[in-house]
Amino acid sequence: GMFLFITGCALIGMTIAQNQFATPTILDVSERHQQLVDTGFYAWIRHPMYTGIMIWMVGTGLWLESYAAALSTAFLCPLFVFRIRTEENILNEKLPGYEKYILKVKYRLFPYIW
Numbered sequence: 397g398m399f400l401f402i403t404g405c406a407l408i409g410m411t412i413a414q415n416q417f418a419t420p421t422i423l424d425v426s427e428r429h430q431q432l433v434d435t436g437f438y439a440w441i442r443h444p445m446y447t448g449i450m451i452w453m454v455g456t457g458l459w460l461e462s463y464a465a466a467l468s469t470a471f472l473c474p475l476f477v478f479r480i481r482t483e484e485n486i487l488n489e490k491l492p493g494y495e496k497y498i499l500k501v502k503y504r505l506f507p508y509i510w
Contacts, residue, residue, distance in 0.1 A: 397458030397466075404452025411437055411445040418445050432493045434500070440507050442498070443480055447505045450476065480504055 412418050414436040437444035450469055457466025484504075487494040504510055 397455050400451050400455025401459050404448045404455050407448030434497055441503045442501050443504050
């Protein structure tokens with residue numbers, strides 16, 4: 397559990413370091429002069445911060461030996477899917493190059509899975 401907790405925290409931190417626009421809220425990209433980041437973790441998956449959050453949540457539950465908490469991440473998956481789809485619609489519309497980025501980086505959260 398502690399390994400997953402630390403891995404999730406590290407992934408979140410490194411994502412924020414790689415992309416100054418990575419935030420927990422969906423903001424208007426044009427007002428912030430957002431630029432597309434397609435290097436680092438973003439070369440493999442489109443939403444590494446959300447991947448880190450999910451790994452962190454599972455790790456927290458396991459580390460605290462609360463298997464119900466670890467499993468609760470599965471119940472939050474539909475919320476992550478909804479948010480990612482909403483965010484991608486906005487980015488597709490407002491962020492130059494995002495449409496090509498989606499074709500280049502096929503996976504949203506986990507390589508070879510989704």
